[in-house]
Amino acid sequence: MLIDLQLHSTYSDGYLTPSQLVDFLSANNIKTAALTDHNTVGGLNEFRQACLKNKIKPIVGMELYVKLNNIKFNLLWYNFNENHPALHKILRLSQIRRRNQMRRALLKIKKLGLTFNENKILDKYGHYIPLNHIVEDIWQIAENRRQIALGIGVKNPRQHEIISHFFKNEKVNQLRECYINLNQVLKLRKQIGGQLILNHPGKNNRLDKTFIAKLKKLNLDGMEVISPHHTIGAVIYAQYLAKQFKLIMTGGSDYHKNEPGEVAIKNAYAYFKINSKYLEGIDKIIG
Numbered sequence: 001m002l003i004d005l006q007l008h009s010t011y012s013d014g015y016l017t018p019s020q021l022v023d024f025l026s027a028n029n030i031k032t033a034a035l036t037d038h039n040t041v042g043g044l045n046e047f048r049q050a051c052l053k054n055k056i057k058p059i060v061g062m063e064l065y066v067k068l069n070n071i072k073f074n075l076l077w078y079n080f081n082e083n084h085p086a087l088h089k090i091l092r093l094s095q096i097r098r099r100n101q102m103r104r105a106l107l108k109i110k111k112l113g114l115t116f117n118e119n120k121i122l123d124k125y126g127h128y129i130p131l132n133h134i135v136e137d138i139w140q141i142a143e144n145r146r147q148i149a150l151g152i153g154v155k156n157p158r159q160h161e162i163i164s165h166f167f168k169n170e171k172v173n174q175l176r177e178c179y180i181n182l183n184q185v186l187k188l189r190k191q192i193g194g195q196l197i198l199n200h201p202g203k204n205n206r207l208d209k210t211f212i213a214k215l216k217k218l219n220l221d222g223m224e225v226i227s228p229h230h231t232i233g234a235v236i237y238a239q240y241l242a243k244q245f246k247l248i249m250t251g252g253s254d255y256h257k258n259e260p261g262e263v264a265i266k267n268a269y270a271y272f273k274i275n276s277k278y279l280e281g282i283d284k285i286i287g
Contacts (some may be wrong), residue, residue, distance in 0.1 A: 003032040006252020011043035013130035014259035018047035023240030026054040040127035041082045067179040080194030098243040105175045195221040202234030222248030228268040248281035
């Protein structure tokens with residue numbers, strides 16, 4: 001059975017609404033799916049209703065930016081009580097911090113000659129504020145394009161080049177995510193339940209045996225094994241670690257959007273599929 005347990009919508013940094021995302025999943029014969037927007041559950045109800053109409057089994061999900069001491073990583077959370085007030089409090093606090101960080105970053109790059117109304121831009125986003133969409137908002141203002149190109153030294157810069165120069169550059173800006181302390185997450189899970197999964201560990205150099213062992217002792221439930229961020233070597237090693245530590249194996253595409261233009265590979269689905277039969281313990285999540 002084809003599944004996808006890591007997907008993003010316009011409620012965070014994706015480009016499709018939850019309903020449009022379900023249409024995409026249906027066209028690709030996905031039978032079980034989880035919307036895992038960053039630090040928000042805002043799109044879950046729309047996603048659920050659209051899934052049911054398309055005979056896709058919806059799984060409650062979310063992706064969190066988490067830190068343990070000085071180590072920062074990403075967790076997927078499934079099958080929790082999405083309506084619990086304690087959850088909404090933690091998420092809202094992270095969203096407020098994110099908004100304040102983004103405002104400071106925008107004011108810094110404004111001093112470089114870019115023109116925009118930071119309040120107007122920020123007010124478009126009521127949940128997680130996505131940097132990729134912020135960059136597009138700035139780029140849409142014609143007078144900014146020349147200034148951005150001059151600053152980077154590239155006539156038609158790609159999005160990641162703009163982000164690297166204006167938001168991930170120590171000389172200009174060092175915008176970071178809003179991380180939630182893992183101890184807070186673990187405490188909250190006792191109230192709202194669900195499974196915690198280390199996602200795309202191969203992307204962020206988190207396929208480390210000592211680190212995985214530490215998370216296991218803290219009651220990590222599983223690890224994302226199948227991911228387009230992973231080489232085949234990373235997939236095999238993640239599978240090995242998951243078996244060794246008796247972790248649920250999951251898989252997700254981390255889909256955000258289709259690549260524009262006349263290109264053969266529009267998204268990972270062109271060459272990438274997640275079959276649940278390869279994922280030990282996955283029934284604990286998808287039933």
